[in-house]
Amino acid sequence: MSVVSTRESSFRLVQYETLLDGLERTGHDVEYQCKSGYCGMCRVKILHGDVKYLEQPLAFVAFDEILPCCCIPVADVMLDCVLRDEFRVELDQQELFPMQQNLFTEQELAHDSQNKSPAQTKRRITRDKAKRTASEFSLDLF
Numbered sequence: 001m002s003v004v005s006t007r008e009s010s011f012r013l014v015q016y017e018t019l020l021d022g023l024e025r026t027g028h029d030v031e032y033q034c035k036s037g038y039c040g041m042c043r044v045k046i047l048h049g050d051v052k053y054l055e056q057p058l059a060f061v062a063f064d065e066i067l068p069c070c071c072i073p074v075a076d077v078m079l080d081c082v083l084r085d086e087f088r089v090e091l092d093q094q095e096l097f098p099m100q101q102n103l104f105t106e107q108e109l110a111h112d113s114q115n116k117s118p119a120q121t122k123r124r125i126t127r128d129k130a131k132r133t134a135s136e137f138s139l140d141l142f
């Protein structure tokens with residue numbers, strides 16, 4: 001399975017996912033409407049790699065653009081795409097508390113992931129551990 005890289009992240013598509021589905025799942029800021037290749041709203045610049053269209057799109061695209069709603073990568077691709085603000089906050093927290101990132105255990109993630117997405121789980125655990133650390137150092141961050 002090909003690796004999809006963006007300006008701030010990288011991921012792999014899961015089975016039956018289009019590029020747009022993968023970008024949405026991983027918190028990227030991509031607008032869309034039809035999800036069928038008609039409107040062109042999801043247009044994204046492709047910086048490297050190649051894609052295959054699942055159905056021939058009707059919307060216009062420049063030579064360096066793709067419509068992620070109706071294609072999948074045929075090799076590793078790099079897209080000119082950034083994360084939504086709420087996902088960027090999570091990255092900022094990781095930079096503020098780098099030691100916290102090594103404190104996740106598989107048990108914590110597995111236990112909590114039954115009702116929440118991995119991103120929600122990781123965000124909650126990060127926030128809880130950051131609060132604990134802040135209270136240890138008498139910091140009033142939250």
Ligand code: FES
Nearest residue numbers: 035037040042069
């Ligand atoms: S969402 Fe309309 S072309 Fe992709």
